[in-house]
Amino acid sequence: MSGLRDWTGGRFHYAWIAIAVTFLVMLITAAIRSAPGVMMVPLEHEFGWSRSAISTALAINLALFGLMGPFAAAAMLRFGLRRTVLAALAMLAASVALSSLMRSNWQLQLLWGLMVGCATGATAMTLGASVVSRWFVRHRGLAMGILTASSATGQLVFLPLMAFLTEQHGWRSTVWLLAIAAACIMPLVVLLLPERPSSVGLRALGEPEDAPLQPALHHNPVRIAFDALGRASKSRDFWLLFASFFVCGASTNGYIGTHFIAMCGDYGLTPVRGASMLAAMGMFDLLGTTLSGWLSDRFPPQTLLFCYYGLRGLALIYLPYAFGLEYFFGLPLFALFYGLDWVATVPPTVKLTTNSFGSQQAPVVFGWIVAGHQLGAAFAALGAGMLRNSLGSYTLATMISGGLCLLTAVWVLLINRRLRGWRMA
Template identity: 70%
Template sequence: MQTASWVKNRFHYGWITLAVVFLIMLITAGTRATPSVMMVPLEHDFGWSRATVSAALSINLALFGLMGPFAAAAMQRFGVRRTVMSALSVLAVGVGLSSLMSQTWHMILIWGLLVGAATGATSMTLGATVVNRWFKERRGFAMGVLTASSATGQLLFLPLMAAIVERYGWRPIVLLVAGAAVIAIPLVAFLLPERPASVGLRPFGESPDVPLDHSVSQANPITIAFAALKKASGSRDFWLLFLSFFICGASTNGYIGTHFIAMCGDYGLSEVKGASILASMGVLDLIGTTFSGWLSDRFNNRVLLFWYYGLRGLALIFLPWAFGIQYFGLPIFAFFYGLDWVATVPPTVRLTTDVFGSRDAPVVFGWIVAGHQLGAAFAALGAGLLRNSLGSYTVATMISGGLCVAGAILVLRIHRKPKLQAAMA
């Protein structure tokens, strides 16, 4: 890695690695945002109901999460670079082929199975793996920056995609997203080392007395993933993290990320308007999540999560009324919800590392992400079914807000020492 050798005497190469992974996760976020602007056009072009499209997207969301622990294990066994390049290749081919789809099974195969599996290797588990390998200090900030790429992906892609759909239809946007994945492949090949020791470095902030870590697991990735699950599943903290992230996924990717643009259409707002509101929430989340990473290095992460889930729940409960308040309703919702969109990720990663250690944390976090995406799949399908049967999203919104309030209470029990043990410590 000649580039790494050139920069390592100027500043730590971990920041270059962070930038490359930010780009990968940004493209993943843009890909994952694409179906939300395709939902109504597919309904018009093929007569597919929102429940049908939501079913395909729920498979996507579930696979996205379930691939996480196996992707993290594959990165341990085969390397980050090879795993990510393979996933980007599948993503580019799958998304490109979707421009030819005309049957519901095409949607399920491509956007459900292929895209769901590929994006599972290029999102949050990738971020957690890279941060734990490259950073001893400022882990929360680094994870906050990577998580914020989801917001930036929406900011860059959604308004553009909505405008293209409105003028040219939905097919050009899938070719745009496929092209972005192709461009990322050579950047990964040339700029993403496997670990700090590959370029003669230690993780950022690690003592110079610590020997370089060249270790590579020889175990089967499936064995690694299930061994981590077996070990973690005996811990109450794992299930609290899993359940809280289930609620996180249900109230973000699954509900607002999938249905918000279609919900705006129910109130007479255009796709471009809905996408613009979603993008504005992306800008706010870029700020909120980066700041959340900074806070997670300095304050009690359980308390941070309590406020994040509680405020998100109140914002969602307010949403049905926001559409009826002229001028100020949706901006108020967008402000509070946007700052909180994925601010939960840095404290959750930090707590996972505190409980399970930096070596096991990426794979364990992969299983926690699986909970996030199972929640997203539940909400994507459930909201679509409720909208079809009731004619509005109001009940789905109330359920989502109520889950967040419950999540705010649950997170206070994570990694909490018994009083007697805490007094003796």
Template identity: 55%
Template sequence: MSQRKIHYAWVVAAAVFVVLLCSAGVRATPSVLIVPLEREFGWSRALISGAVSLNLVLYGLVGPFAAALMQAFGIRRTTVVSLSIIAVGVALTNFMSAPWQLFSFWGVLVGLGTGTTAMVLGATVVHRWFVARRGLVMGLLTASTATGQLVFLPVLASLAEHHGWRSVSLSVAAIVALIIPFVALVFRDRPSDVGARPYGAAPGVEDEAPVSTNPLLNALGALGRAARLRDFWLLAGSFFICGATTNGLVGTHLVPACMDHGIPEVQAAGLLAVMGIFDLVGTTASGWLSDRFDSRWLLFWYYGLRGLALLYLPAAFEMSVFGLPLFAVFYGLDWIATVPPTVRLTTQTVGPADGPIAFGWIVAAHQVGAGVGALGAGVVRTALETYTPAWVVAGIICMVASVLVLRIGRRPRLPSLTGEQPA
């Protein structure tokens, strides 16, 4: 009896999961390096945070150009080069002795590398290799970012405590270097490279032809075409709010906010770990749901429920037992569940050809929002000695986002992306 073969699309998706897992571990590393660098070199926390901020900005802005590079030069080649940049950048931090080196190695090199091996990589692979189960696969790949933090952070923190911060950077660089030959061996650019069609594609469906235009012009051209569409701006605006209320606000300020309320740092970090666990569940489920339900309504519920969770947070700090754990579970399920339906709506809005690059620009908006959220909450805490206004404002803008996403697709998408005038 012949056995049914596993479609190679699932092999590529599993390999991408590993890459995104490791990339998430790299992005989580600064949280265990800040204090050791501060102690050894006497650098201020503001200076070190400046390098991390540069990393985050480049991480977001490089996305659309990375998608264009993947179209022009292939997924495998682009990923191998980006992983090499990450490995070199992290390894070089062992030899730094001046702030400009921190900005160059961690801010620029690691920022560029991790920005290429991020959500845009997942969106490109899902678009190219899958017709069926796109939402589910995108949910799994997105969830790898939470899994990476869960896997790496406890180990990296232990290394820093017992063997010093250089052991952390050397270990991370070695892990990234080890997966480079794995990527080169397993990755394939298109289903036709292995004599297959995209998973779930009907017979006769051909791969999209490789793009031969300049990657920079392609990225900017896709932005120009997408920018003519109102729905693109609604998606970018909602993802700006997403970044401001997740990575920027909660990811940066929840632990110090807990410490303001007398909660020990280790216990506060445990809340983030709980969020990561439930985010893995919530984002994977979101991918499954986006294959079956209207993505606009999914985003409506995600942003609305996140807003309620943030409005509840000030009261949660005052509860003795269940307040913060309940927030961690509820908020964690919704942490990045917005990604799969946003990817689907982006493709529907701008078309499959420009979809991955347009999503890269939307991710850039997400990271700008994260920067605004982190800075804004810090200013509020410094000026008022409380985070409460920041939580409340974040909850309100999430409610605004829940209304905005329902406007997507309400009007004809004019003018057309091809530049043709309507009859």
């Protein structure tokens, strides 16, 4: 990769190429993670599986996605970022392709629950935090905002296509599309994503020339992950961030991301219409999350989190009424406000984590915070499915989700505004 150094002359820095490749990896991951929302009803019809049984597999997926985060970040420190990402992409491509052959519910649990859940833990938010911490000192908020927006773009690009393919050609055409996409991104990782700036003779963007290089860690990844958790767990701020991200996951990936298309079906809307509405949310989130990254470089992150969670809570409480309204004041208005706020919480949360725990270990600590995000998502995916089965509607689940967001808007203000430095020994 020595030739890559020649690309960085003038004002352009190779960090932005690293961001572009990581964006594509996270985009494919987001598409794979959003696919169950399109597949839920077809699986229910073809195999007779209940909504709660399918939701169980998705809950396993979401929980493992989060729990694998800190270990994936530790593996990137120990074995290398590229090796870890390539192994995860290979597992994603294989497990998604094999799911086209499944006939029993246990196969759904194994492939989409266990294998996809574990693999996506290494190719989503934890990967973004790892790349940003290695390549950026300046513009960290903006870089993380761009990467976080990849989840929105994944929906924007793939959801309508997946819904169309599923409706016209069956759900298996969708899984083959996703498996091929995961395989195709692997050569770009090999060719264009160096381990770190020093691998191509560079400093991180904005890093002083005389700054000491971060030492490599040679411990077992499990030890690295649990050492980070042991130290971080002594901080009240860690638990506040963990709890806030639990609610973030419950109110986004777990609830809306998993159940929104099925919810639209309850109101007589087609899967393509529901997927198109999710894609519109993704388009607004692409703008909102990128803007959130820019704002995170300029304003207190606690204040931003207060605004984001408060607005999301109000949008969710409005959702049941939106289905009964016409034109802009119905679902389009919900899609606008909810979409702008979908994952805008990530850049300020990453900034708080980095400032508190240091740039080298922040990805591992953030991985544990992401675990809270995905445990919340698993809780909401399973809980909403069970409430829908027992009550016949999603209204109560929507109100609970909105109320939790409003409570979270209050407790994020308790996060210590005077951030103290921390390093792992």
